[in-house]
Amino acid sequence: MMKKRSNVYGKMSESSTTTTSSTSREEQTEWEMRPGGMLVQKRSENKDVPAPNVRLRVAYGALRHEISVNSQATFGEVKKLLTAETGLQPDEQRVIFRGKERENGEYLDTCGVKDRSKVMLMEDPSSIERRVIEMRRNAKIQSARRAISDVSMEVDKLAEQVCAMEKSISNGVKVPEVQITTLIEMLMRLAIKLDSISAEGDALAQKNLQGKRVQKCVETLDVLKISNARVKPVIVTTKWETFDPPPSTAQWEFFD
Template sequence: MMKKRSNGYGKMSESSTVTASSTSREEAVEWEMRPGGMLVQKRSDIKDVSAPNIRLRVVYGALRHEISVNPQATFGEVKKLLTGETGLQPGEQRVIFRGKERENGEYLDMCGVKDRSKVILMEDPSSIERRFIETRRNAKIQSAHRAISDVSLEVDKLAEQVSAIEKSISNGVKVAEVQITTLTEMLMRQAIKLDMISTEGDASAQKNLQGKRVQKCVESLDALKISNARIKPVIVTTKWETFDPPPTTPQWEFFD
């Protein structure tokens, strides 16, 4: 029931009550700018879950996808759904509808998206460049790992030869000096190969490890060379056995 106009004793009039109520409703309304410059009442964050989903046809290069989505969803939510279909992260996607790239915060229904509408999905150019750089970087790292692995196998073989020489010298057997010199040169070649390998991250740690192995083997050979020089060569003499000359052939006497 509406109140009557005040009679002068401080009661609120009917007009003032209506004005206050209208002002309160206007203050509760929030406004937003739609694409195209139209000012409308701001959409509530609560979606109408009763609204049936629509089918959205997505063209991604030569591929075709179809997803089901709420018409009151945003293009940002559409990108999240497309991540599972395409493998592209939302930040790597560009969604085109009616010839215009759509922002993440734009709503489907407000942009005119309906059931069976078609959108075009493109990969962001900067994302393509980043992926190309990352692919090259990974290929470089894998190549470095393979090269270091090859050097490691060679060092394993040479280290076995160093151990064999060390065992001989410790047993007092003199080794040909050329054998030690040749083995040292072969180890230095592996060190040069390691220096030529460009590495980063874990590959750098593996490279340093193999470098230390080569250095340790070379230092061992230097020490073995000194020890080997102190060993006097063993002179083996052969005692010859003498034999008596065979008996001469007897002379036959002839008789008439």
């Protein structure tokens, strides 16, 4: 009589095969740590099958934008795309999804982003504060430039008068001293006006330039005051011609 022994070895062989295949599958599965400490199955690096794109609906205040992005992109890449739409730099953006602000390194698919998902975009409060400060600074610079430009135009006019006065005195024509004194006073007022202007950068350079022009005009007038005192006034004499007045009485003829 023959006995069957295939059952025992058959079961052992089947069990061994199942264990081996299970171990093989586990060895083939690779894992990776995502930002935030989440352990997930590593993405396939097969470049022949690219990840699909998803459309995101972005709410930014009263504005609405829609962008297309790879489903395996990060929120940092989303911010770069939103820069072209909103004008905000990536470091000025805060992206909210499912009530939570998302970090730049977080992946869309890991966070549950799907096609037509809605995200909220907010401007970082610190960037708003920086913009306000920058706007005030620019406004201050523009105001200083306008004020310096106005002073420059006044200096141009007074400088022309100084040149005309210098030419007259060099030609021996005496100028009333009050004119020289008045010009000096007007230039000193412009110097005080320049000192009161708060400027920086290019505006500060223009301010210093106009200050030097004013100082040069004042120094020129101080020299002209001395030269003008040495000029002798010119006496003009005129020889007048006299004419005999017409007769005041007329000769009358008498008739009988």
